Amino acid sequence: MNRFLTRTSKAVVSSMIVAAALAGCAVGPDYVAPKTELAPFHNTEAVANRQTTLAAPRLDSWWTGFNDPMLEKVVQRALDQNLSLQAAIARVAQARAAAQAAGAQLLPTVDAGASATAMHQSTNSPLGALASAFPNYSRDQKEYVVGATASWEIDLAGGLRRAKAAARDEEQAAEAAQLGTRITVAADAADAYLQVRGLQARLAVAQDQVDTDARLLELVKARKRLGAADEREVAQSEALLRQARSTVPSLKVALEAQLNRLDVLMGAQPGTYAAELAENPAIIPGVPAIGTGDQPVDVLRRRPDIIAAERHLAATNEQIGVAIADYYPKISLSGALGFDSIRGGQLFSAKSFQPVGTGALQWRLFDFGKVDAEVKQARGTHAEALAQYREAALKATEDVENALMALSQTEVRSQELEQEVAALTRARDLSERAYRAGSITLTDVLDADRLLLVARDDLDATKADSARAAVRTFRALGGGWDVPQQVAQSN
Template sequence: MTIFLVKPHWLRPSVAACIAFVVGLPGCAVGPDYAKPASDLAAFHNHVTASTEQAVAVAPQIDTWWTGFDDPMLVTVVQRALAQNLDLAAAFARVQQARAVAAWAGAELLPTIDFNASTTAQYQSLTSPAGSITKTFPGYSRDQREYTVGPAASWEIDLAGGLRRGAAAARGEAEAAQAEQMGTRITVAADVADAYLQIRGFQTRLAVAQDQVDTDAQLLKLIEVRRRVGAADEREVAQAQALLKQASSTLPTLRTALEAQLNRLDVLMGAQPGTYARELDIAGVIPGIPRINNTTQPLDVLRRRPDVIAAERRLAASNERIGAALSDYYPKISLSGALGFDSGDTSHLFTAGAFQAIGSGALRWRLFDFGKVDAEVKQARGANAEALALYRQAVLKAAEDVENSLMTLSQTDARRQELQGEVTALIRARDLSERSYKSGAINLTDVLDADRQLLSARDDLDSARADVARAAVSVFRALGGGWSEGQRVVTESSVASERAGSGVSSF
């Protein structure tokens, strides 16, 4: 059943009727029931077109996508980071805090029971109003003692459902915090994989650059020999020396970038930079990318993306706060009582004569404060509208991330294929140039030019190969991969069951 509330005035008879209705239905709660907004997204228009030449044959499980790269060291560093990363530890602590707040809000629905014991000692004034009267009694003593002991209980009856709405809002915030923890897990796994792939890319590029330095050094020796026999001049020697220096100058830049990624990886694993660097001293190959499912639909992504889940849970929490604000239009009733013993001396404390029971009830109604309640309700509705906009924005951002990552992967792999063809052609051209130079058919300038082109192309190719693997990581990140369905997943059905279990319904 639903009551449509208008701006109340305490003199209106309708308010009294509403109050009587609320008292008659203690299991109800004012405010709108939450309904998850529909997200009608069209199918993704970009698809993975990475070549089968680099892709691994078996598609991995999306919750452990890093195993699909078929690289044991990558699996090791990701698992280590998920166990030791400090951002993830902080996210878990935030979840614990949010759960504690939710537990506190849920406890507000239950009676509060305390056990109290006290003792009072007083030396009575003879000139006080009480002392001037009691001093005339026979056997009066100015030394007075009082001992009390026993339990006391209090309970606010949640007539309008404000406490239940507040507890539901706190649960929503706790679920949002848990979703954000899963988001942190995804980010950590993706960042670790990205750093690792960059490390392998820089190591490969360093190896290529070192090969080029060795080749140019051999070329310089050859030219010096030719100069000694009169087949080459000083200009050719200088050109060969310049080419060697050019190749050597790329090494410091690559080593600096490699060190930065090694340090980044250590920090992601919750360790001081340099802790695990030796494990990666031996250069490894850039792994091939896993196969990625092209049939993934937007609904699958929205169910897995933690940022979307968190935004939806905060939207649900803001909806519950509307009901909590509306409940202040209605009176609040609380009951309290105490059972115990009260005596002036300890010898008679636990006797039938010292036993006492106290019960009381209280009514609190913001009868003359409806203007503030109006403002609080409007604020709650405004916060709900903001949360709805943020949820819709999260949905669109998720779709944008997927589209961009799919396009980046496809186009980066297309560039890699073109660079592979360029390198193949340049290797053949360089070999032919060296043969022609040795036979005297061309001059050294042509050989040096072919060598420079090959060095640049090989460096671009290795960089592109690492970029393709990194783009695959971005796809898995965008799809929401990196956490298991076995971990607690916030679903609409689970929220509905929680609400049913708490007895919350709406007017």
């Protein structure tokens, strides 16, 4: 038995040395990250000239730059409780397990087992009919087996190593996608919060206008009692009041929708946090400064969707090697060491020792047509992933350019509206004084009132849009997570 074990051990060691030498290379193309040449952003100057009192925040925590504690609380709560983010984290765990399983394919597998079998042999079966002719034949038979088996596929062409690398790349893509979900959750929570504040401000304007129009109606009624106004003017004033009141329900509907959206983003049933925001209405937060020194390459290094697309591209490159490896033979070694006996008392004796060694060769020698098709499919998948990566890079720059333009122009519009509201407020006050003095008709006052209501509502909506445009800018720049140094250097 010892001589057999010695010969078997030498054969196994020799096979492992030969396999290691043969497995030194892996077929298929080595991955080279794509180079994307992009011109500098052309809308940065418009944002660089912005006037703001708030400093530029760190890009990984941009929501702190709005100087709004409630906004920070809302975003952090969403990051802690959002269900889409939890699902993305679970997908990362799945990808990590798949990568671990792919790596395990390179290692030998060892299984241990034991069995005990008792059988009452049929004398009508071929074996039973033959054995029953011998003297002292017993139909009652037992067998005891204890041992361990091992198997190992030698990765001659490197297909298993390519599969491991592809699984690792997909794991990294899943991690990047999870970071992308984090950015989306933070941006969506901030967007919903800013819409809530904008709608609350617009409701306050509408209510202020209702109060103003109600006072105007009382003034007209008083003038009518004095004979200085007629029923037509009373009807006009009442219509204006009704018009102001009619804007309130639609604003409340929109506000409720955003509050419910915010609750879902924070992983809560709609209505959970609505009261907290309703009890503490605040002004629309100001927009912080935004750094404009980033070039497109900086954005591509930072944005998780680009990182995910590049990692998926790398995985498809490895899959080409996996497909090409099927052109080559596959060799596997297997062996078993154990004991097999029909008597339990003799199971662990030298006579019961039963080693087995097997070498197997598998080669798709007459299936190269199918292998050709699989390689072509893998190359096509890689070409598709490359086109998707390049398109994602272009869309990333599109997002940045659109966000920068939207931010600069909404702020310009907001500044113009502030001047318009100031002018219309003076005109409205002067009109009311002139009407009290009898210098102008009520129609002039009503016109001034309507124009002021529209302008004030538009101003608050535009202020909210400016803040939301800033959120889109931070999101387009890839802000919302801390870029590790090795990631920045690898792209």
